[in-house]
Amino acid sequence: MTIRVGVIGTGQIGTDHATKLANAISGSAVSAVTDVNRARAEEVAAGLGGARVADDALALIRSDDVDAVLITSIAETHAAFTLACIEAGKPVLCEKPLAPTSRECEQVLAAEVAFGRRLVIVGYMRRYDPGYQSVKATLEGGTIGEPLMLHSIHRNPTVPETYTSSMTMTDSMIHEVDISRWLLGEEITAVQVIPPKRTPLAFDHLQDPQFAIFTTESGILSTVEFFANSQYGYDVRCELVGTLGTAALPNPVTASASAAGVEVHPIPPSWRVRFGQAYTAELQAWIAGLARGEAVGPSAWEGYAATKVVEAGVEAISTGQRMTIEYIEKPALYR
Amino acid sequence: MTIRVGVIGTGQIGTDHATKLANAISGSAVSAVTDVNRARAEEVAAGLGGARVADDALALIRSDDVDAVLITSIAETHAAFTLACIEAGKPVLCEKPLAPTSRECEQVLAAEVAFGRRLVIVGYMRRYDPGYQSVKATLEGGTIGEPLMLHSIHRNPTVPETYTSSMTMTDSMIHEVDISRWLLGEEITAVQVIPPKRTPLAFDHLQDPQFAIFTTESGILSTVEFFANSQYGYDVRCELVGTLGTAALPNPVTASASAAGVEVHPIPPSWRVRFGQAYTAELQAWIAGLARGEAVGPSAWEGYAATKVVEAGVEAISTGQRMTIEYIEKPALYR
Amino acid sequence: MTIRVGVIGTGQIGTDHATKLANAISGSAVSAVTDVNRARAEEVAAGLGGARVADDALALIRSDDVDAVLITSIAETHAAFTLACIEAGKPVLCEKPLAPTSRECEQVLAAEVAFGRRLVIVGYMRRYDPGYQSVKATLEGGTIGEPLMLHSIHRNPTVPETYTSSMTMTDSMIHEVDISRWLLGEEITAVQVIPPKRTPLAFDHLQDPQFAIFTTESGILSTVEFFANSQYGYDVRCELVGTLGTAALPNPVTASASAAGVEVHPIPPSWRVRFGQAYTAELQAWIAGLARGEAVGPSAWEGYAATKVVEAGVEAISTGQRMTIEYIEKPALYR
């Protein structure tokens, strides 16, 4: 029994995901794709052996040959397409964010609660990284006691001119927001952003790097350094500090070389390399879950909470103030 | 188009592979299984959703619902079943070794050459490990110059009483034999085995640890320490020494923890954990190749060469002498 | 020509230093010691082979058999004894801080400027650690571009009940203040302290851990996590982030062990172990400098600047506000 997935949005990440669903995931096929750029959609479909091109997202969602939907179009479309999936009663994996605004996220929550069963998964793939999973397992194993602080580093080689200061929060640190919530098991209730000295190697409009401090319900600090134009690689690490010890996520090491006076360990060049396996694992878990009739992955509530925090984070960037965050009551569906 | 695989032998590794072919590999299903222990075969089949139990290996190989065969039965059966697959014109992935004797391997080579097209793949999964691939890429990239020596460590926590001194060569160091050939691109022409001090934690009949020195055509030394009862973990590492530098395979590092005065990195507990992803990658590459009509993976020649070396290695263990190795001429099919 | 050092204060660090001056430093001897606890001073003197016990600090400073003075008494006495050394025209190594208040530091600066030549060294020993020196060398070598941020971790196993929240700044983070100034080559102009969740393993009066953000003249952020009761070891690390890359100070690694499923690296148990060699190097550099007639080590200005920052840091702790810092003009003697 093959799950026939329809893919909305065939940009880089959509194409990556579609290719995996067609060639690297057990139990799935891509039956249809769509994109605002139809030529691009046709090119991608041709490489997937058998996928057709749907006229638009809503047509794709309603198609009989689509059992489940993957949304990888631009963030502004996520809520509308997710709502359409719920309306059609179809499982959906929406790339992060669930929506750019918490108001839209709340609409999704309301619709899914009204539908009565979980259909929506949000693509926070880092939860599928063996390193992050090991950090979580170490915490849960008790070795390091109760968590007090989490320090994260998130560095990217370069970003294009279209990348703005708000996106440091909405596109990048949103991953640390999700990981903080997932590792610490608490909601984030405040955020402060303190701008470090700017690199001259960023476009003028961009504050880069960025330093944010998130605080959870019980007072745990989650500090995040994000650097969009670090030049040297894609470097994602963290250290979780507990009352008895710490758990750390280094760069994965698989091999090294010694030559010309130095021992060298490669740093991943991009998020595609660093988290490629995590994306695969996320998709495989989703498809395997669907085969069993379950919604496996971060829920719409997780999507809402992350968006809620980054909304406050964007305000914190522009005001320079510490912003507090208040959530709607968590529906029973997500407890 | 799903490749329907028949699995011969449902012991631990057969079950692992069958489960992956059914649940984790894109493009494959398990249509039939068989085992000398029929009850075991039925139990495994039940967990694979739809696989039937064939009466015996030959019946399975000839079945119309079997497009390709996976041989994971005991080594003594490998050649016979592989020959039957060639006779049936069906692609086959034979777990290592291709056969316990080089004479049988030569029969497989002759049969495949007569058939005129490659059908046989031998399961040297380490070639699919990202660490070993990185070592090879470093060598090929030129950074470390021309290879002069390869030092390998291969340690296992414990082995059962059935494990013999010959098996240090035929079951364990055979992996380093294959990796040496693959990394160095040369055949091994001599082998010497020098017994270290024995651990008191092995059964009396077993020489453990073992130290072997393989020499290639051009004189490269490949030293291998194998330790079956190292107690502490499954620890596989190597260092390739070139004229300008070295490339090393450490234990993979994904996370660490600091507590009680020490920083701790986990060591894999078993080959299943250490090379689980390599097995998955091997199977996926095989299935994807079949879908394209190609035989992707180590060939029967690679299987023959490894068996030829370990045959000499067993003699080296029993005689204490340095044994030299001469190969049949390599058929054009494998060049 | 042996430099005869008089040691004021024979607590743990004074005894350590005196023992080194007597037994591990070339060119020095300890001629006299003194302590408010005379019995203790006599015990220490007896172990130094030839040192006499002076009646009090001022008598020691003025003694003819004392060529240079080491001050390791409590912080409150540092300024007075340092001033007495200047008055006596004798070189002095004052353990950090130069004084608990910037006002006293300014008096020392004024006295030394009036004397007209540098006599005073302040014991910021981390500058003599090979790891920190390597980070500085990497920065100066240009590989990582211009500095933008410095992240420091400073963890201690446990502290006694006498240790207060102010001391997180005045006794502990003062080391990161000095290292930040030294690495970045800029004065710190602001400090903010954000309290993380408290460990239940500290005494009730102590905010532990502590998180501070220092800002330099040009806007570089220097973040410091200090954790007095981390339980697991003495763990001091940092990462300096530049426009092109980063330089990191890990825990020094000299050996490792693998057993029972894990690879283990020891973490230093205490600052005495971690920085023992740095203290030795600091003392040797001081003594060798004196033999050449030079004052080698961090100057009184460095002592003043560090105290100035931690004074603001203590205010930042109590007010919860970001405090700015203004310095007196730097006298020509220190440029």
Add this chain to the structure above:
Amino acid sequence: MTIRVGVIGTGQIGTDHATKLANAISGSAVSAVTDVNRARAEEVAAGLGGARVADDALALIRSDDVDAVLITSIAETHAAFTLACIEAGKPVLCEKPLAPTSRECEQVLAAEVAFGRRLVIVGYMRRYDPGYQSVKATLEGGTIGEPLMLHSIHRNPTVPETYTSSMTMTDSMIHEVDISRWLLGEEITAVQVIPPKRTPLAFDHLQDPQFAIFTTESGILSTVEFFANSQYGYDVRCELVGTLGTAALPNPVTASASAAGVEVHPIPPSWRVRFGQAYTAELQAWIAGLARGEAVGPSAWEGYAATKVVEAGVEAISTGQRMTIEYIEKPALYR
């Protein structure tokens, strides 16, 4: 009370040691130096502040202003000068080897036994390296059980044309011989040398790299890869394998840098950098011991045993055979 040391031989290592004895060791001064190249001796003496130049080694040894002797002249002179020191009743630190031949070493043993008290120390400085000491402590702590194998790597960037194949054993692997004996607490009773493929980057007369297997009394294997022209750095590591685990000596890590896609750890450029502190510690231990009237450091017996092994090792190189080693009875003085 300053120990006045006379230094015989002012080549690179003699100058290094003399400079340390004059400037970095507590309790010592250099009173006299001598060298076959008198001009060189005068130059070195001038830099030591107060050392005079003696006419020759024997005159130096007998001088009243020489309390102890450091022999850093060429190996062929070691035994004669050491014997002269014993005759003069003066403590002596002889750089390794004690002598190039075991016959000469036996003469030194006989003379020292006749003298009745230990005067001779041999300069196996690696025993003072914190990494090797940590490996030994791990073994003695019991964590890794009983030793079964020791694997050592010893790589050097390049050697001059004067360096011969025998010197791989007598000058280089002699360090691993000493370390094996010291770590394992057993004498080496056999040695076999197996030549790997030669690097084209060595002079024609030199077999490089070299691979040796030493066997101890109880059957422990100590394998050594030595590579004189590894090009990339001075890389000394080992792994001691016990019945329950392993203890490893990595390259010391004090700092790292990330830039241009890689994380980089420096490898020491030379033995002077790698073991500089070990040499200092060796000298300080020797001098401190002399001040207490003790001979602290590897004894003449250790010097004899190492020379005995490398003598067999040189034969093993030229014959290609496994050579066995028999020792004279160990005099009571060395037990």
